[in-house]
Amino acid sequence: MKRKRMLSFAAVVAGFALYFSLNEPNTAYAMHIMEGFLPVGWAVFWWVLFLPFFLMGLRSLKRLTKEQPETKLLLGLAGAFAFVLSALKIPSVTGSSSHPTGTGLGAVLFGPLAMTVLGSFVLLFQAVLLAHGGLTTLGANAFSMAVVGPFVAYSVYRLTVRSTGKQRLAVFLAAALADMATYVVTSLQLALAFPAASGGVLASFAKFAGIFAVTQIPLAISEGLLTVLVWNWLMVYNRQELNTLQSIKRGA
């Protein structure tokens, strides 16, 4: 009996080890809910929740481009930059590598409203060019990654700068917490769509959040560190380029 128990314990450990080692390279896009994964009701629900934010962002961008037409080009290029950033591989604190989401850096550089629009477009491109994520689940993914992420990042950044005056700490917290917020919202979206048989939505949320935590917390820390390094580089060498962005940020 004891032997059997040992064996089953070993099997469970091996199962988890295999699961997480396979999962690690995919962590990048683990926060994308794939096509067809959400039941139709929830897919529509998240679309409806996401659209007002998107339209609000779009309206603020329209106002900006009316004053200065070339801002439109800058926004388009910023979007392409955000897409390529999310396709990069960065080293992770766990030793493997993964993709950054770029929401933290984007929100600090371009402002949260602009990042909502650009982030949604990045997700659309990921769905259409790379088949990561999907069209029916775009609403849910955009809500967690392009609405909650940037707004958390920007408010954390502003609050930290105002209360401590430390730029680097603010940038680190903004990027790391944006990732964490995205991951919590995605877990919530999955928990709502797939409540556990015993314990309902709360138990299910604990389950999803617990499993994702293993890969997402190291990822959030790595992205925070990367964003600080990028920030340092930009502050030292690229002041002039950063000033160009003023035309976008004024509107946000």
Add this chain to the structure above:
Amino acid sequence: MKIQLDTLAYTNRLRHVSPIQKLVIGIIMLCFVMVAHAPTHIAVFVWMSVWIVGYAGIPWRIYLRLLGAISLFLALSLPPIMLEITARSIAEITEQTVFIYSFGVFHVYIGVAGMKKASALLLRSLSSVSCLYFILLTVPFTEILAVLRRIGVPCMVTDLLLVMYRFVFVFLETVEQLWIAYKARGARHGFSRKMRDAGGLVARLFARTVQRYQQLSIGLAARGFDGDLRVVASSHAFVSRRYAAEAAAVFLLLVALEWWTGR
């Protein structure tokens, strides 16, 4: 740097069929899959694969590889849905279980109901992915944009997407070049060194982005840019009667199948 899905969208055999026709078929099937049930899911998956491999002429190896990548992702997403954790005693777990493991007061188990839920989800995801692939592999992004413009999506959206699409490939190539340059100077090992390199790379990419913007805005201003990007959409697309007939006929059959099995 090439993105394979994008290349295939421009070179497949359905390239000259009207993008509206292909999008209508793909999107209607996608919506249909969302409300349909298991037997219909399998039928949709098979039919969409016939479109992709048979009619669009995408090599089956490539299609299988694309599906393989998605299946791995899907396989990793399913265990969290199947696993149930409870602190109640074993006797209180009323449903049938296929696997149970206890540590302390907690029991981790997979129930028959959870397995059923997961397999239904697997089928729905796979069949909707096949519809998504049909759109991605047969309709180039520029044609999706042209359709969006025609149906009245604000020009702010289509213009931004146009500029993004144009520069995504430029920047992917830039990153590749920057990365080669870093490596040529001796890319470093160890976590903090690697991180520093990656940070430098992103900062350089950002500087290039702003430079590109300055070049582009000067270039466009010289040509009288006033806020609208006007592009000529010349296409030789035609609406194929044969495909329309097949799509309509099979769709009706699928609806009948769904009605029959879904009762």
